[in-house]
Amino acid sequence: MQERKVYFNGEYVSEQEARVSIFDCALMFGDMVFDMTRTYRQKPFRLREHLERIYAGLKYLEINCGMSLEEMERATLQTLELNLPAVDGADVQIMHNISRGPLPMYKTVFGGALRPTVTINCWPFWWHLAGNAPLYRSGVNAVITAQRSVPAYLIDPKVKNRSRMFYQMANLLAQKANPPGWPLLTDDQGLITEGSGWNFFIVRKGRVLTPPGRNILLGITRGAVLELLAKLAIPTSEEDFGMYEVVNADEAFCTATSFAVMPCTRINGQPIGSGQPGELTRKLIAAWSEMVKVDIIAQADAYAEKVKEMELAAAAAR
Numbered sequence: 001m002q003e004r005k006v007y008f009n010g011e012y013v014s015e016q017e018a019r020v021s022i023f024d025c026a027l028m029f030g031d032m033v034f035d036m037t038r039t040y041r042q043k044p045f046r047l048r049e050h051l052e053r054i055y056a057g058l059k060y061l062e063i064n065c066g067m068s069l070e071e072m073e074r075a076t077l078q079t080l081e082l083n084l085p086a087v088d089g090a091d092v093q094i095m096h097n098i099s100r101g102p103l104p105m106y107k108t109v110f111g112g113a114l115r116p117t118v119t120i121n122c123w124p125f126w127w128h129l130a131g132n133a134p135l136y137r138s139g140v141n142a143v144i145t146a147q148r149s150v151p152a153y154l155i156d157p158k159v160k161n162r163s164r165m166f167y168q169m170a171n172l173l174a175q176k177a178n179p180p181g182w183p184l185l186t187d188d189q190g191l192i193t194e195g196s197g198w199n200f201f202i203v204r205k206g207r208v209l210t211p212p213g214r215n216i217l218l219g220i221t222r223g224a225v226l227e228l229l230a231k232l233a234i235p236t237s238e239e240d241f242g243m244y245e246v247v248n249a250d251e252a253f254c255t256a257t258s259f260a261v262m263p264c265t266r267i268n269g270q271p272i273g274s275g276q277p278g279e280l281t282r283k284l285i286a287a288w289s290e291m292v293k294v295d296i297i298a299q300a301d302a303y304a305e306k307v308k309e310m311e312l313a314a315a316a317a318r
């Protein structure tokens with residue numbers, strides 16, 4: 001198979017060669033913007049929206065990445081095209097990582113010339129989706145963590161940035177919970193915000209509720225799901241709710257670029273509704289699969305098989 005290539009400041013290099021300086025603002029401050037777009041049938045899904053979110057974040061952080069959105073789009077599509085022969089037909093993540101570049105006080109290391117760091121990589125989705133495959137059937141246990149969301153007046157989560165220590169703390173806590181699960185964060189009043197890499201929805205009496213866009217990342221999948229629900233004539237509302245509403249919901253689900261829609265069947269180990277993926281959630285997964293022309297559950301199952309095969313082959317080669 002051909003080698004994957006990374007877009008790195010205007011050049012295409014191998015993944016091993018794509019190295020960010022230890023003096024980069026990304027490493028020094030987590031001062032950067034990133035985004036993950038995915039492909040379905042190897043075509044990017046809502047790339048423009050992801051790029052618009054990147055550029056909104058860059059504007060907020062006053063980072064000039066030196067490329068227009070159109071130039072970034074062209075570089076993205078070229079990176080994808082270069083990598084498709086190297087992923088054996090798989091769908092991929094398209095990851096943008098963009099920082100202000102090295103800190104000015106270290107400029108002598110760079111011959112006095114500083115520039116932003118712009119990278120784009122394509123990574124096959126095998127591993128991401130393999131781990132999620134069984135969860136489409138069992139649903140996720142959401143764990144409300146002691147680690148809360150950082151409020152937007154401190155770090156605005158609408159900027160998809162790498163200052164993610166609080167999400168990581170929430171991950172660690174949720175892994176240690178009994179039973180373990182995916183962390184669901186709350187704000188300083190105990191209202192639900194989002195997961196550490198996903199948005200959250202509940203269903204009550206046929207209505208779908210999701211937290212308003214105040215203290216969350218405005219997920220592209222969240223937006224697409226709200227549109228899809230409107231097409232299915234299912235009423236939705238962006239409103240505040242807490243643990244009480246989640247425990248007493250009929251269904252719940254999570255959304256993110258990688259897995260699209262994932263049933264959430266328990267909260268802190270307590271069943272939500274029947275404790276099984278709900279009817280509306282299953283309908284939504286089917287509608288999503290129809291929209292993107294990929295059966296997302298079958299794809300996750302196929303990728304789980306592929307990962308098993310790769311692990312067996314690696315073990316045999318040792």
Ligand SMILES: Cc1ncc(COP(=O)(O)O)c(C=O)c1O
Nearest residue numbers: 197198199217219220221256257
């Ligand atoms: C904190 C957070 N919330 C929500 C999401 C979901 O956003 P999207 O649907 O655009 O992937 C992500 C995605 O990584 C995230 O990091």
